[in-house]
Amino acid sequence: MDIRDENNYILETVQSEETPSTPEVDILGQTSNPLHLPPFPTGTPAPPQPASDPQTGGFFSNILPEPAPPVYQQLVPLMVSAPAHLYSQPGTDRQGQLRHPECNALRIPETMTQYVRPAGELHGVPFWDFVPPPPPSNPPLRPPFPTGAPAPPQSALDPRIGGFLGHTLLETAPPVSQQLVPLMVTNTATVPAHLYTQPGTDRQGLLRHPEGNVPGIPENMRQYVRPAGELHGVPFWDFVPPAPPSNTSTTKKRKCEAKQDEDRLYIKKPPNAFMIYLKEQRPKVTAELNLTASAAVNAVVGKRWRSLSKAQQAKYFDQAETERCRHATEHPDWTTKENYGKKRKRTRNRTSSTASEPKQEAQQAKRLCVMPAQTQPSSSYSAAKEPLEQPQRQPTVTNLRYQQSACVQLQNTQTTVDAPVCQVNPVLPASRMDFSPSASLASSAAPVQLQKDAPFVSDTDEALLSVVEQLDPLLTSEQSQQPSSPLTGHHLNQTNPASPVYTSLSTSFASSATFFQDQKEPIGFADIQEDMWTLLNHLPAAPQPDTLSCPNIPTLISPASLENSSPSKLLASSVAPTECQSTPPFFSQTVKNMMGLLDDLEPGPFAQPLQPSSPQADWSSP
DNA sequence: TCTCCTTTGAAGTAT
DNA sequence: ATACTTCAAAGGAGA
Numbered sequence: 001m002d003i004r005d006e007n008n009y010i011l012e013t014v015q016s017e018e019t020p021s022t023p024e025v026d027i028l029g030q031t032s033n034p035l036h037l038p039p040f041p042t043g044t045p046a047p048p049q050p051a052s053d054p055q056t057g058g059f060f061s062n063i064l065p066e067p068a069p070p071v072y073q074q075l076v077p078l079m080v081s082a083p084a085h086l087y088s089q090p091g092t093d094r095q096g097q098l099r100h101p102e103c104n105a106l107r108i109p110e111t112m113t114q115y116v117r118p119a120g121e122l123h124g125v126p127f128w129d130f131v132p133p134p135p136p137s138n139p140p141l142r143p144p145f146p147t148g149a150p151a152p153p154q155s156a157l158d159p160r161i162g163g164f165l166g167h168t169l170l171e172t173a174p175p176v177s178q179q180l181v182p183l184m185v186t187n188t189a190t191v192p193a194h195l196y197t198q199p200g201t202d203r204q205g206l207l208r209h210p211e212g213n214v215p216g217i218p219e220n221m222r223q224y225v226r227p228a229g230e231l232h233g234v235p236f237w238d239f240v241p242p243a244p245p246s247n248t249s250t251t252k253k254r255k256c257e258a259k260q261d262e263d264r265l266y267i268k269k270p271p272n273a274f275m276i277y278l279k280e281q282r283p284k285v286t287a288e289l290n291l292t293a294s295a296a297v298n299a300v301v302g303k304r305w306r307s308l309s310k311a312q313q314a315k316y317f318d319q320a321e322t323e324r325c326r327h328a329t330e331h332p333d334w335t336t337k338e339n340y341g342k343k344r345k346r347t348r349n350r351t352s353s354t355a356s357e358p359k360q361e362a363q364q365a366k367r368l369c370v371m372p373a374q375t376q377p378s379s380s381y382s383a384a385k386e387p388l389e390q391p392q393r394q395p396t397v398t399n400l401r402y403q404q405s406a407c408v409q410l411q412n413t414q415t416t417v418d419a420p421v422c423q424v425n426p427v428l429p430a431s432r433m434d435f436s437p438s439a440s441l442a443s444s445a446a447p448v449q450l451q452k453d454a455p456f457v458s459d460t461d462e463a464l465l466s467v468v469e470q471l472d473p474l475l476t477s478e479q480s481q482q483p484s485s486p487l488t489g490h491h492l493n494q495t496n497p498a499s500p501v502y503t504s505l506s507t508s509f510a511s512s513a514t515f516f517q518d519q520k521e522p523i524g525f526a527d528i529q530e531d532m533w534t535l536l537n538h539l540p541a542a543p544q545p546d547t548l549s550c551p552n553i554p555t556l557i558s559p560a561s562l563e564n565s566s567p568s569k570l571l572a573s574s575v576a577p578t579e580c581q582s583t584p585p586f587f588s589q590t591v592k593n594m595m596g597l598l599d600d601l602e603p604g605p606f607a608q609p610l611q612p613s614s615p616q617a618d619w620s621s622p
Numbered sequence: 623t624c625t626c627c628t629t630t631g632a633a634g635t636a637t
Numbered sequence: 638a639t640a641c642t643t644c645a646a647a648g649g650a651g652a
Contacts, residue, residue: 269645274630279646286647294647295628302629320631336633340643 266342267334270327273316277305 271279281301282294291297305313327334 269632269643271645272631275645278629282647293627293649295626295649298627298629298647300629305630317631324632336644337635339645340634342644 267331267338269336269339270323271320273313273320274302274305276319276323277301277308277313277316 278298278301281304282297285291285297285300285304289297289300291300
């Protein structure tokens with residue numbers, strides 16, 4: 001009789017007979033289906049398999065006796081071997097089952113002894129194997145395999161651990177320093193070395209015992225393992241805690257621990273998105289700007305990072321997430337906490353030194369908001385900040401110096417479309433902007449907004465950043481690459497450098513234009529478009545351009561359509577959202593046109609600095 | 623030789 | 638919950 005007949009026999013038996021529920025067979029719920037990966041236990045019990053599993057045709061364990069492999073094959077020993085107390089702590093029993101008082105093992109009921117036979121011992125705990133069922137041709141002398149057995153434990157292909165459990169653990173798992181959870185150790189770190197390999201094969205290319213097909217434990221790893229027992233004659237290992245120091249005196253113990261701490265492999269943090277970007281951009285910036293100082297290079301890269309769109313940054317966030325997952329897989333127990341204090345000298349020195357206090361304050365202040373004194377009436381300081389976030393430090397005499405110097409720098413610094421070091425109305429770069437209509441209105445209507453990231457720079461910071469700005473023509477060109485584009489910082493400053501709308505427009509327009517020139521996908525187009533329309537609808541009437549270059553849609557813009565048309569109407573009429581959404585290059589052209597319109601605009605309301613006390617300024621009425 | 627500088631983001635600690 | 642701190646990379650500069 002072939003296997004198909006055997007399966008039919010078992011299924012028929014399951015369907016025809018009401019199988020008794022025997023919850024005592026905790027250990028017997030292991031699937032022995034050789035087609036499945038061996039469900040090596042990891043200590044976390046999986047929910048029971050539903051009895052109506054379409055794949056198995058019934059409760060899993062009901063067909064267990066059928067595919068149980070002969071023990072001598074040793075192919076999947078763990079599929080049928082499990083510690084009886086797998087899911088219970090000594091002295092407890094969630095299932096209310098009888099247990100051996102010493103080893104906490106399940107007592108095998110008399111009626112079940114015919115199904116199992118000893119397989120070996122691990123840590124003195126007996127393991128059992130299923131006994132192959134009788135030939136199906138005979139009438140069922142024994143009752144069908146009882147239901148109610150638990151589902152198989154988790155697969156050994158735990159994504160946190162990886163493929164070959166024993167191999168991976170030996171390489172990456174830290175020594176287990178205590179045996180408080182022996183079964184956890186056993187379940188995760190004790191594994192038959194040949195679990196996933198056939199005799200004579202080795203996916204990992206490990207040396208193996210010619211008979212037991214066991215990978216040789218590397219010499220430098222022997223200190224971390226010790227024999228745990230044998231199943232079917234196959235040795236199992238446990239990770240062991242590092243050998244305790246021979247001298248137990250506290251001092252020597254600490255020294256030993258310190259030594260071990262030093263010797264322990266230092267696992268670095270996985271890089272975040274910016275670090276990946278930094279690593280990628282650093283050589284480019286170094287070459288382009290002929291910079292050698294890493295600090296300056298990093299500052300440039302930081303600016304470029306902020307100028308990226310969310311979509312462009314997403315690539316690096318994805319990479320960072322991948323790195324993070326890989327890191328977690330390789331070092332499942334590692335946390336960033338382990339590296340704390342390893343590089344703390346710098347901060348310790350800094351905080352302990354009074355001489356560096358101004359710099360500390362400058363560093364601290366860089367995280368805070370700045371309200372420039374010279375470009376903003378002093379009386380408006382409180383008014384400006386009142387409804388907004390309060391700086392963490394009042395402008396005392398000490399830090400006022402930095403505040404003022406920062407403002408001097410504002411005038412001397414060639415303003416780019418990026419957020420300057422210190423600006424009247426800090427505006428987020430386009431990449432950080434919320435392009436929702438509400439946010440757009442809010443940003444344009446209440447532009448005087450204290451921004452946490454607005455730096456509060458020191459003299460040296462200023463000097464460095466000033467140099468950086470001068471040394472980074474690429475950034476400026478990147479953000480206003482088009483020679484025809486009027487949206488250069490210089491031009492905007494001529495119009496009104498303090499205009500928040502212009503800053504916002506320049507930032508968002510330039511970034512949008514650059515973005516859409518490079519972007520192959522219309523990511524976020526609708527939002528940006530909406531934002532631009534919102535802003536344009538609040539612009540004053542402007543001299544009409546003679547022509548509107550829009551080669552992609554010549555029929556949409558006729559001379560007639562230009563009559564009595566505001567820029568917003570022009571754009572609204574010329575740019576159909578759905579059309580643009582599918583044709584980003586067209587939108588890019590539109591952005592250019594919008595820039596042209598902006599260029600031709602009179603200063604209008606921007607001639608007067610926006611009063612911070614009137615956040616709901618009506619831009620449509622000059 | 624060691625620390626700082628400089629950036630952003632993630633994660634930890636402190637309040 | 639929020640603010641603050643530390644670390645990840647890099648290499649020159651300065652103590």
